[in-house]
Amino acid sequence: MSTLNTAERIQPRLDSTTILLRSVVVGLTLVTATIHAQLGGLMFMANAIGYTTLALAMVAPGPIGQVRWLVRIGLIGFAAATIGGWLLFGARFPLAYVDKAVEVVLIAAVTVELWRSDGGPLGVVRQARGLVGRLAGHIGGTPTARAAR
Amino acid sequence: MTQSIVRRAILLFASSLLIACTAATGAGGSPPPAPSGGAVITAQGIAFDRQQLEVPADRPFQLLFENREGAPHNVTIFDEAGQPLFVGEIFGGPGSRTYDVPAIPAGAHQFRCDVHPEMAGTVTAKS
Numbered sequence: 001m002s003t004l005n006t007a008e009r010i011q012p013r014l015d016s017t018t019i020l021l022r023s024v025v026v027g028l029t030l031v032t033a034t035i036h037a038q039l040g041g042l043m044f045m046a047n048a049i050g051y052t053t054l055a056l057a058m059v060a061p062g063p064i065g066q067v068r069w070l071v072r073i074g075l076i077g078f079a080a081a082t083i084g085g086w087l088l089f090g091a092r093f094p095l096a097y098v099d100k101a102v103e104v105v106l107i108a109a110v111t112v113e114l115w116r117s118d119g120g121p122l123g124v125v126r127q128a129r130g131l132v133g134r135l136a137g138h139i140g141g142t143p144t145a146r147a148a149r
Numbered sequence: 150m151t152q153s154i155v156r157r158a159i160l161l162f163a164s165s166l167l168i169a170c171t172a173a174t175g176a177g178g179s180p181p182p183a184p185s186g187g188a189v190i191t192a193q194g195i196a197f198d199r200q201q202l203e204v205p206a207d208r209p210f211q212l213l214f215e216n217r218e219g220a221p222h223n224v225t226i227f228d229e230a231g232q233p234l235f236v237g238e239i240f241g242g243p244g245s246r247t248y249d250v251p252a253i254p255a256g257a258h259q260f261r262c263d264v265h266p267e268m269a270g271t272v273t274a275k276s
Contacts, residue, residue: 040220041195041265091263093221093239 021113022058028106029055029075032082035099050078069118069127076110079103184247187211192222192242192268200270206255207276216242220264224248226272227259239264 014022033051036044057064057071064071083103090096118124183189187210191198195218204210214237216222223239237248253274261269 038219039264040218041267089266091223091239093264095221095241 018113018116021109021116025075025106025109025113026055026058028102028109029058032079032099032102032106035095035102039095047082054078067131069114069124070131072110072114072118073124076107076114079107079110181213181215181245184211184213187213187250188272189213189215190224191215191217192262193217195220195265195268197262197268197270202260202270202272204250204253204272204274205276206253206274208252210250212237212248212250213245214248215245216240218242222262222264222268224260225263226250226253227261228254229256229258231259234258236263 029051033048033055036051037048054071054075058068058075083100086096086100114120114124118127181189181191186205188202188204190202190212192215202212204212212224214222214224219241221239221241223237224235225233225237226235228234234253235248235250238246240246253272255274255276258272258274259269260272
């Protein structure tokens with residue numbers, strides 16, 4: 001790991017497994033976005049827009065690609081919150097159960113990708129600390145930023 | 150290359166999603182007649198066509214529910230404590246169901262769609 005340069009650590013090589021896994025994640029995200037869009041109403045539409053935005057962020061290049069780990073965390077959190085909301089307040093009907101199954105598999109797929117690409121929770125913590133350090137550095141020479149450097 | 154294809158697929162998907170959402174308005178027209186001694190209600194545009202229903206008290210009745218859009222809806226009636234007196238089947242439209250509602254006590258009760266709780270109203274059971 002220590003032999004990898006910064007660019008390789010930020011954006012892992014796109015091998016066939018990574019591409020397949022990413023395709024599964026994006027596909028499942030778009031499936032649940034479609035289901036929520038079909039339900040209609042403000043809340044479900046907001047949910048569909050959220051999922052579609054996260055699907056785009058999963059393949060967006062440039063600066064977003066450098067914080068893909070954050071997008072993965074966001075996607076896991078969003079899907080978990082959606083499942084939690086349904087468990088607490090949601091109606092029970094066949095399409096809802098199908099959607100929840102899709103979201104559970106989605107969380108599992110994103111978790112696998114997070115492990116492969118970011119090195120699991122410890123890797124995420126390291127990247128988060130790095131991001132905080134860089135942000136603090138941009139804000140301007142705080143002790144936190146100096147320590148991060 | 151692969152990311153470019155995926156991005157194009159997402160853009161295509163987003164466009165289809167927008168078209169699907171704007172097209173899912175369902176058919177218009179006047180509501181169907183209520184069953185004898187019962188009531189009728191229609192769902193369209195994520196809203197019921199009425200917020201007040203009158204039904205007979207203390208005897209079973211039929212509630213004709215017409216769902217005029219693709220989104221799934223139902224009708225559930227609650228007592229004052231928020232406990233369901235009747236839960237109608239959730240289904241996507243366009244289509245209709247005739248619910249056989251058991252006897253409910255006289256008075257004003259709340260009804261709503263379980264999928265979209267913002268779709269709600271009052272059902273008044275009269276002797």
